Amino acid sequence: MGLLDFLCWRIATLLLLFPIGQECLSVHIANEEPLYIIPGSTLVLRAHIESGSPEEVSAVTWEREPESGAPEGRAALAACPGGSPQLPVQCASNRANVRASVQQQASVLHVSGYAAADAGVYAVTVTGKAGKSSTARCIVREYAEAVHHVxxxxxxxxxxxxxxxxxxxxxxxxxxxxxxxxxxxxxxxxxxxxxxxxxxxxxxxxxxxxxxxxxxxxxxxxxAAPCETDSISGSTVAIVCLVVLQILAGGLAFLLWRRYQKRNRGDRLRENMDENI
CATH class of the missing domain: 2.60.40.10 (Immunoglobulins)
Structure with missing residues (x-):
């Protein structure tokens, strides 16, 4: 066997190890941290679907289960078809307050009139045509308590x-x-x-x-103790005001004294003129 034949045989063997048409499928929910919802409001969860092509997705399902993981508390919320819709496709649900849709590699779940019974772990599962599936989860809790005792x-x-x-x-x-x-x-x-x-x-x-x-x-x-800068600034303002008042009082007194001196000088001049006459 020549070198070229050997290399071709090795490459063919390696290609056989990779399955043809393998799916690249994953899903994640934007809210990774626990999400708190005020009772009576609407819960909105958006899941982004990543796949080689939208046609690979055959189904999308939404479920809810207790945080404890007890299997008896698990409930199906919505089932959605896959494909590549140009318009939103509404999902099937047997719950009046639940609505879900799929469009352009995304699925959105709405739960209106949120109540304490709606709390738990929400899971969205995307299944491909070849049977591969991917699941994302988000913890949802009731926003029930105002702040207390600070x-x-x-x-x-x-x-x-x-x-x-x-x-x-x-x-x-x-x-x-x-x-x-x-x-x-x-x-x-x-x-x-x-x-x-x-x-x-x-x-x-x-x-x-x-x-x-x-x-x-x-x-x-x-x-804590009063800040010294505040007391110092207050004292400074008081001192400045006192100095200004003293200057004004001194200036007014000086003007009155000058006026008095001028008046006395005029009286003396008239007296001297009368005596000379």
Whole structure:
């Protein structure tokens, strides 16, 4: 066997190892983190389908199951046909508040009138014509709790203030110093917003932590010693005002004295003229 025949035989053998028409199929949901929904609103989940060509997709299904993973709580929500539709294709569902569609390598699920029973793990499964499937999941929870019991504590050794909140859903933290937003001159806020590292020396004034979410907000304030800069500026203003008043009083007194001197000089001149006559 010649070298050329040997190489051709090896290449043919390698080509036989790769299956013809293998699908490249995957799906993912935009919301990777747990998604919180306010009761009564509409849950919207969008799944992006990646495939070699849209025609490879034969079916798309949506399901929901409890976070515990109990199989008895699993429920089918919608079943969608595949293909390459130019217009949205509506999916079949036996639930009045569920609506789903497929269009241009994407599937969208709507659950209207969201309630506590709709919480759980939502799964979308895409199946190809060759039988290969891909599944993406998203945890959905009820947005039920406003923020409660906000508190601020100080860590003296680390020159930091820590904001605590009891059980609010998705709390967002922000900081104020003397009613103004905290800047780099005052301190640095941690990535989660709950901790303020104070760079202002010494720590003084009022530090307020505001915790909010979609249902409301609450706040707490840590009060340190009054800032000296405020007292100094107040004293400076008082001193300047006193000096200005003294200057004005002195100037007015000088003008009155000059006027009095001129009047007395005129009277003396008239008296001298009368005596000479």
């Amino acid at each position: 508190s601020v504590s100080i860590n003296v050794s680390h020159s930091s203030l820590v904001c605590g909140e009891a059980w609010g859903t998705e709390p967002q933290f922000s900081w104020l110093h003397e009613r103004d937003a905290v800047t780099g001159n005052v301190g640095r806020v941690s990535p989660d917003g709950a901790t303020l590292v104070v760079t202002k020396v010494p720590i003084c004034g009022h530090f307020t932590c505001v915790v909010s979410n979609k249902l409301g907000y609450s706040s707490a304030t840590y009060t």
